[in-house]
Amino acid sequence: MLRPVLACLLALQMTATPAPAQMLDFEALDGWANDNHRAALTSFLETCDKLDTPDWQPICRLAADANTSDASAKAFFELLFKPVQIGTQPALFTGYFEPELNGSYTRTPRFAYPIYARPPELRDGQVFHDRATIEAGALRGRGLEIAWLEDPVEVFFLQIQGSGRIKMTNGHVIRVGYAGRNGHAYRSVGKEMIARGMRTPDQVSAQDIKQYVRSNPSAGNALLSVNPSYIFFRKISDLPADKGPIGAMGRSITTLRSVAIDPAFTPLGVPVWIEKSGDNPIRSLMVAQDTGGAIKGPQRADIFFGTGDAAGDAAGTIKDSGRMILLLPIDRAYAMLPEG
Structure with a gap:
């Protein structure tokens, strides 16, 4: 999963699209009454101040006052929002996490695979060296190495996740986050394995x-x-250990309360009701606080499962259908509906 830090404008408005929109009642949301609405509101408050357009400002002022109990949080969402489904089912849900890895500040026989800081000449949108060229040594010797890891597979999947914690040989733990990409489009290795007949989709x-x-x-x-596609990183030195990694809105994301979405259809910062099917169904209110290069379409979300191996095991098996519903301010929700 890629974590680009997008312009704040993406948090404020939705790109016009032909995707159909349907307004629903809260009673139509499966499991709505049983969720922990205060936990969702706490996650919403993490990024609410980023939503500074006129229709969001009064909502965000009221949000803090409503964060006193689950009942008041539930009433807050029901009074000020309308559920709107953008696009048609089924949705596709996947999962991502923050890895915890071992690393070294210097190259050794054990730690031989680098993660790189963003090259200073790389500009946003520029097409740079591709993955194979970089891994063949195109950036070697320039002092861009942030850390050296044990395993090239972990380097690859750290780039997919976009952030991580690395325990260095001296006992220090550094946290790294997304700093840029090489401008090449993401291509799924899993889909390539299916296309080659190496695996079936399941x-x-x-x-x-x-x-x-x-x-x-x-x-x-x-x-x-x-x-x-290749991802460059930066050290994040001021992030408390108990906080999640930084998402696309520049704030920490929350375990099982934050999702990565396609901002062409889902505005960053909005609450999103998730109905995920599969072996471990989810009925929960989350917040669109991140994005990803592989997350495309109106019914598409990547659920953040937390930090460490257990979170990775859980996230790595998620590939489920269902539906996702946006909670939009009332006026904005009605504006989404087709004229008629």
Whole structure:
């Protein structure tokens, strides 16, 4: 998952699209009455001050006062928002997480795979060296290495997640976040495995890709190079250990309360009701606080599962259908409906 820091404007307005919109009642949201609305409101407050257009300002002022109990939080959402479904079902839900990895400040036989800071000459939108060229050494010797990791697969998946915690050999833990990309479009390795007949759609997962690459180093690394997109990182030194990684709105995201969305259809900062099917169904109110290069379409979301291996195991198996419903300010919700 990629985590670009987008212009604040994306948090304020939705790009016009032909996707159909349907207004719903809160009673139509499966499980709405049973959710922890105060937890959702706490996550919403994390980024509410970024929403500074006139229709959001009074809502955000009232949000803090409503964050006293679950009942008041539930009433806050029901009084000031309308549920709107953009696009048609089924939705596609996946998961992402913040990895915890081992690393070194210097290259050693054990730690031989770098993650790079953004090259100073790289401009936003510029098409730069692709993944294979960078991994062949295009940036070597320039002092851009932030850390060296043990495993090229972990480097690849750290770029997919967009952030992580790295425990260095001296015991220090550094946190890294998204700093830029090389301008090449993201290409799914899982879809490539399916296209080659190596796996069926129900077999592909992050764990399966990791296992294949580690078991087949030469062919596996060539497979990873199918994705030409490459992510650069930055150190984040002022983020408390108990806070989640930084999302696209420049604030920490919250475990199982933040989702990455396509801002062409879903405005950053809005509450999003999630109805995820599958083995571990979810009925929960989350907040659109992140984006991702692979997250495209109106019924598409990547759920943040937290930090560490357990979160990674949970996130890596999610590929489920369902539906997602936006909670929009009342006037904005009515404006989304077709004229008639």
